[in-house]
């Protein structure tokens with residue numbers, strides 16, 4: 001690891017003043033320090049935002065939920081109002097990683113973490129995501145068992161953030177602050193597909209800091225759930241995860257949002273699955289049909305065909321869980 005400067009900031013203005021010339025924001029530091037230790041990045045300066053008090057805190061107000069980017073995954077998982085009214089978000093935060101990591105990991109850092117693709121994470125590979133000259137995604141003809149099964153033709157990495165899944169399903173917005181002012185970005189516009197920008201995963205520009213995440217108050221009758229499936233029972237990233245937000249009128253679904261986590265290079269909604277549920281009474285066959293519809297456009301690689309079946313199961317069970325027709329699936333992990 002190369003030498004770097006470390007600047008501990010106490011205010012947002014102080015942090016903004018330190019950004020530029022390759023300086024990198026550090027929150028919990030879990031992903032950032034991994035990348036530095038793996039020699040994937042060598043920033044000259046770390047701007048520590050961990051001690052900026054105004055970036056902490058969870059506020060429940062009449063318009064929705066206001067989350068500081070330094071709120072930890074544990075705080076989200078344990079918050080009574082988030083558990084009650086934004087269940088998919090507390091489920092996602094509460095089943096990510098390990099208790100120790102959840103105590104340290106921040107929401108801002110979680111949605112900004114970099115892909116886990118081993119070709120990206122290994123300094124031995126000239127991956128185009130790292131600005132390398134290789135035109136081919138190494139996963140296409142390589143070891144691709146954990147890679148994308150949808151939208152994978154340019155780059156087959158998957159975005160690993162669990163909390164991004166419910167945040168997209170709940171129409172959350174991210175506030176970005178820079179020296180030029182503030183802007184709000186909808187979660188649906190936050191992640192950038194590799195076809196548009198193969199190097200950066202988000203619209204966050206150099207010099208911008210996430211200063212708030214806003215989740216609008218759910219419509220009456222909203223129920224939500226999130227489930228994660230993985231190779232190991234804990235301590236692991238998902239290999240399939242689904243977030244489901246339903247607006248229910250009794251047993252009939254008036255509106256459905258279905259988001260798939262590690263299926264594609266960005267968290268994505270499945271319109272095909274949502275259409276299956278809308279206007280229907282939710283039961284087992286309808287939930288299974290939604291899972292099947294979501295996977296109709298899948299283009300699995302040589303070693304990850306199993307993920308299409310896993311996603312069908314994840315969607316089917318998460319729909320039933322959200323509709324209140326199933327208890328949490330014991331085979332889901334976390």
Ligand SMILES: Cc1cc2nc3c(=O)[nH]c(=O)nc-3n(C[C@H](O)[C@H](O)[C@H](O)COP(=O)(O)OP(=O)(O)OC[C@H]3O[C@@H](n4cnc5c(N)ncnc54)[C@H](O)[C@@H]3O)c2cc1C
Nearest residue numbers: 027028029030031032096097105106108109110112162210
């Ligand atoms: C064993 C293990 C299992 C894991 N399992 C999961 C899992 O199941 N699900 C999951 O989602 N994650 C999982 N993780 C990843 C972990 O949750 C993330 O690394 C963590 O959430 C990152 O948060 P952080 O605060 O440490 O971010 P940092 O490492 O500090 O930052 C990460 C990135 O975000 C940027 N950043 C941070 N805050 C801001 C901000 N306010 N504005 C702009 N940019 C910012 C940083 O510059 C950096 O690029 C796992 C990690 C481990 C080690």
